[in-house]
Amino acid sequence: MTLYIPTGATTYDFVVNLSNASGNNYLVIQSQYNVNFWAWGLTIVETNDRYTKFRMDVTEQERTGHFGGVYDYQIQNDVPEVLVDGLMKWINEEGEPELPAYVSNNETKEANQFYTPNY
Numbered sequence: 001m002t003l004y005i006p007t008g009a010t011t012y013d014f015v016v017n018l019s020n021a022s023g024n025n026y027l028v029i030q031s032q033y034n035v036n037f038w039a040w041g042l043t044i045v046e047t048n049d050r051y052t053k054f055r056m057d058v059t060e061q062e063r064t065g066h067f068g069g070v071y072d073y074q075i076q077n078d079v080p081e082v083l084v085d086g087l088m089k090w091i092n093e094e095g096e097p098e099l100p101a102y103v104s105n106n107e108t109k110e111a112n113q114f115y116t117p118n119y
Contacts, residue, residue, distance in 0.1 A: 005092035021052040
């Protein structure tokens, strides 16, 4: 699943292969980089015998922060029971990494050349 947060979004809709969902549901993600996890309450927009469309609220920090990456995700209910799980790629347009610009120590692009002598 891909979670793509566009610029200026306050909510995000996504569809999962879960039939006839009901009750309170949550999106729980865990980073593959470390053991941190996050959870969001979900609103059911549409559900039928094939799929369920959920809506989640997106804060400004989630929209603009550097959260891009691959996560393990689960859709859970109140029990908590895992209804759907898998891998998720998080992409947010505004979330640029706040890393310093790389400055090369070889700005003149000089290369070292090594020659094999002919004997």
